[in-house]
Amino acid sequence: MTNLDHGKFTRVTTLFHSLLALDVFLLFFTGYAIMFNSELWWLMTLMGGATGVTALHRIAGIGLVALIVFWMVLMLISPTGRSNFAEILPVKEDIEAFLQDVQFMLGRADERHPHARQFAGYESDEVPLLSYVGKGVVAIFAIELTLLTISGLLIWSKTGLMSYFATRTAAMAFVVFHGLLGIIMLMGVMFHIFEHGMHPAFYPVETKAFIPRSMIPESHDDDEDHDGTGIERLELSPSWHSVSTVFGSFVVIGIVSVLMGSIVREGYPVPRELVVSGDLTNLLLTIGINIGIFVLFVGLVLSMYGNVMRVRWEKEVQRRQERETVADGGETRTDD
Amino acid sequence: MSHETPEVEGYSPISVFISALVGIVVAVLSVWWASGFGPFYETLFRVGPTVEGGGVGADWVAGNTIPALDFLIALVHAADVILGVFILLLVFLHWASFRRLAARMRHPGEDETGETVMADGSGDGGER
Numbered sequence: 001m002t003n004l005d006h007g008k009f010t011r012v013t014t015l016f017h018s019l020l021a022l023d024v025f026l027l028f029f030t031g032y033a034i035m036f037n038s039e040l041w042w043l044m045t046l047m048g049g050a051t052g053v054t055a056l057h058r059i060a061g062i063g064l065v066a067l068i069v070f071w072m073v074l075m076l077i078s079p080t081g082r083s084n085f086a087e088i089l090p091v092k093e094d095i096e097a098f099l100q101d102v103q104f105m106l107g108r109a110d111e112r113h114p115h116a117r118q119f120a121g122y123e124s125d126e127v128p129l130l131s132y133v134g135k136g137v138v139a140i141f142a143i144e145l146t147l148l149t150i151s152g153l154l155i156w157s158k159t160g161l162m163s164y165f166a167t168r169t170a171a172m173a174f175v176v177f178h179g180l181l182g183i184i185m186l187m188g189v190m191f192h193i194f195e196h197g198m199h200p201a202f203y204p205v206e207t208k209a210f211i212p213r214s215m216i217p218e219s220h221d222d223d224e225d226h227d228g229t230g231i232e233r234l235e236l237s238p239s240w241h242s243v244s245t246v247f248g249s250f251v252v253i254g255i256v257s258v259l260m261g262s263i264v265r266e267g268y269p270v271p272r273e274l275v276v277s278g279d280l281t282n283l284l285l286t287i288g289i290n291i292g293i294f295v296l297f298v299g300l301v302l303s304m305y306g307n308v309m310r311v312r313w314e315k316e317v318q319r320r321q322e323r324e325t326v327a328d329g330g331e332t333r334t335d336d
Numbered sequence: 337m338s339h340e341t342p343e344v345e346g347y348s349p350i351s352v353f354i355s356a357l358v359g360i361v362v363a364v365l366s367v368w369w370a371s372g373f374g375p376f377y378e379t380l381f382r383v384g385p386t387v388e389g390g391g392v393g394a395d396w397v398a399g400n401t402i403p404a405l406d407f408l409i410a411l412v413h414a415a416d417v418i419l420g421v422f423i424l425l426l427v428f429l430h431w432a433s434f435r436r437l438a439a440r441m442r443h444p445g446e447d448e449t450g451e452t453v454m455a456d457g458s459g460d461g462g463e464r
Contacts, residue, residue, distance in 0.1 A: 012347045062363050070359030078351040105432040112433060119437070140419075157370035173405040180412040187423045195430050200438035212344060236441040244438075248431045249393065252424065259420040263413065 008129055010080070011212040016071060018210075021303045025061045028186060028296055030057035032289075035179040035233065036261055039289040061152055068145060087129040088139070092170055094132035111229075118208075119201045119229055144185040151178040183262040186253045190292065193299035194251045198244040203237050210306035211313050247298065254295045257288025 003103065009017065030053045033043040047053045075081035099117035104112050117127050155174050196206040264285065 010346050012352055058367075062367050064376040065366050066363035068359070069362040070355045073358045074347060074351055074355035077354060078347050080347050101429050101433060104436065105429050107436075112437075113430055116433075133430075139436050153366055153370045156367070170402050170405055173402070173409060176409050177405075177412060180409065180416055183416045184419050187420050191427050191430075194427060198431075198434055200434055200441055210402075231437060232440050232442070234441050236438055236443050238444045240438060244434065248427070255420060255424055255427065259416060262416050304341075 008208050009210075009212055011214060012074070014210055014212050016067070018303060018307055020064075021299075023060050024185075024189070025296060025300050026060040027057060027064065028081055028182070028189070029293070030060065031179070031182055032053075032186070032258075032293070033184075036258075036289050039261070039286040040293060043293065058156065061149075061156070064145065065149055065153075068149060073120075076314055080202055084129070088135055090135050090139070091134070094135060103330045108198075117229070118196075118199050118206060119231055133195060137188065138187055141160050141185065144188070148178060148185070151181065155298055180262055181222065186258055186292070186296075189299065190251050190254050190295050193295060193302065194248060197298070197302050198247060199238075200236055200240055201231060201234055201245075203240050203244070205302040205306050205309075205312075207306060210310045212310075215317055217315060247295075250291050250295050253288050254292025256283055260290050261289055270280060 029043060030047060033040045033047060033053050034050075034057070037044055044050070047056055075085065093113070093115045097113035099115040100109050101116050103109040104116075106218050114127055115132050118131060154162055155171075155178055196202070196209070197204060199206055202208075
């Protein structure tokens with residue numbers, strides 16, 4: 001098949017990615033139930049009211065610290081981790097890839113730059129471990145998670161914070177800071193879900209992060225000299241057009257809404273000015289923010305679906321290996 | 337072949353184990369520190385920053401008087417807006433790219449159309 005070159009994560013990475021996603025989703029659901037508590041009242045109620053939500057947020061917070069430190073240590077002490085580090089640093093081609101993407105969108109380029117591609121096809125070696133978007137995601141999520149963890153721990157330690165800053169209001173400013181900071185990550189995650197869920201070749205979810213490289217057979221011997229990526233050979237899913245249009249709209253509405261929400265809200269519970277509420281704008285904002293939460297929920301489902309795919313793939317690989325050991329009479333299997 | 341593919345061999349179990357251990361220890365320690373080296377089941381439930389919880393901010397003076405923190409919040413606000421607009425641009429960029437890519441793929445139900453260009457120029461859309 002055309003996407004055999006697509007496994008790029010190790011087994012540990014796929015597991016880590018799934019756990020991090022689950023944890024971050026839980027942090028989003030609980031954190032924004034607090035920040036947008038009037039828009040997401042149902043979410044707040046669903047997770048046990050104010051007490052339940054804050055407790056869950058903190059438990060997920062402990063999990064996040066554990067996951068972050070786990071990953072940092074693993075990257076430092078293992079040769080694989082150290083060798084991968086160079087792959088996440090941005091290079092000149094990444095900027096070119098972004099510019100070429102703009103041209104591709106406008107119809108002035110025929111192909112996407114290799115550093116922008118998710119789909120490799122024939123010329124698989126042209127595609128780096130991470131696209132420019134992937135590198136951006138790694139960088140911004142790393143910065144965000146660090147800042148969120150530090151500010152989160154500081155908020156947790158109210159007394160500690162108040163010994164650094166004299167007033168309780170100052171301590172509360174960190175709550176605002178923490179919430180507003182999370183908005184950037186929230187918007188980024190929505191885009192991330194769109195990018196890896198709605199690619200026409202990988203719809204409904206890109207398996208790169210779920211099926212580890214160790215399970216991908218290395219077979220690049222079948223191509224003579226094909227040009228291009230071979231995407232012309234793939235069949236588009238019948239539902240792609242409508243689903244990607246609806247979901248894309250939801251992503252845009254979700255991003256715009258939490259962005260507006262962060263401006264209007266100023267961060268509960270220390271508003272710097274009076275929040276105007278009860279009008280049409282507020283109603284639209286409520287709908288929009290709920291759509292944003294729905295986008296996250298879709299992401300959660302897609303993440304689970306990816307893991308189901310991995311289990312299915314594992315079974316298939318195992319079955320194939322068993323069949324090969326039985327039929328060792330030298331009969332070549334033709335399944336290219 | 338793998339001149340651009342980085343080393344993605346599996347991580348050794350011992351590395352994974354050590355990392356996991358350090359991760360859990362640091363997480364527990366940091367939270368223990370945050371709760372003032374006390375039993376943290378109390379602080380887990382103590383703070384309820386909501387209206388009905390009568391929580392954290394309820395009796396606190398509204399308004400922030402420290403200029404540095406005020407600036408910090410304004411800065412994150414600006415970052416929210418700037419990065420938000422950029423992320424929207426990226427969404428539209430990929431949305432459009434995906435539509436262009438999808439247009440090149442074989443569409444279900446139609447065997448061959450004029451606009452579908454085959455990779456090898458054969459134009460035979462019906463081949464298995």
